[in-house]
Amino acid sequence: MQLHTYLNYGGNCEQAFQFYEQHLGGKITFLMRHGEQPNSANVAPEWKNAVLHARMTIGGTELSGADIPPDRFQPMRSAYLTLTVDSTGEAERLYGLLTDGGQIFMPIQQTFFASRFAMLRDRFGTSWMILGPQQT
Numbered sequence: 001m002q003l004h005t006y007l008n009y010g011g012n013c014e015q016a017f018q019f020y021e022q023h024l025g026g027k028i029t030f031l032m033r034h035g036e037q038p039n040s041a042n043v044a045p046e047w048k049n050a051v052l053h054a055r056m057t058i059g060g061t062e063l064s065g066a067d068i069p070p071d072r073f074q075p076m077r078s079a080y081l082t083l084t085v086d087s088t089g090e091a092e093r094l095y096g097l098l099t100d101g102g103q104i105f106m107p108i109q110q111t112f113f114a115s116r117f118a119m120l121r122d123r124f125g126t127s128w129m130i131l132g133p134q135q136t
Helices: 013-024 088-099
Strands: 005-009 027-033 051-058 061-067 081-084 103-109 117-121 127-131
Touching: 005 013, 013 027, 013 051, 013 061, 013 088, 088 103, 088 117, 088 127
Parallel strands: 005 061, 081 127
Antiparallel strands: 027 051, 051 061, 103 117, 117 127
């Protein structure tokens, strides 16, 4: 058995996955738009370029996603993707990238359990925790 995460986006799935690929070291392994599916003649014109299904590998796991109608989309709540990194420099870099245009829940800081820890939601609606190396 494997556990994978599937995220819904309000129309920016492709941009989010491209961002994660470029800045988080992920690799998009599959991306299909609604207009590329069988019977695409039945797809509304405004949905032709929306992501039907995307997959990427990131941090040793698989992340999947799709666009859903914006009126049904809600940013992640009470669940976080956690990035555990090996250096405080990398934690700071990721924090800067992911908070740009996003929302900070807990600013990056030293804690009793980590050299750097932060909680945030990025501009795409995905909630993240950043966990830097543990204090020794």
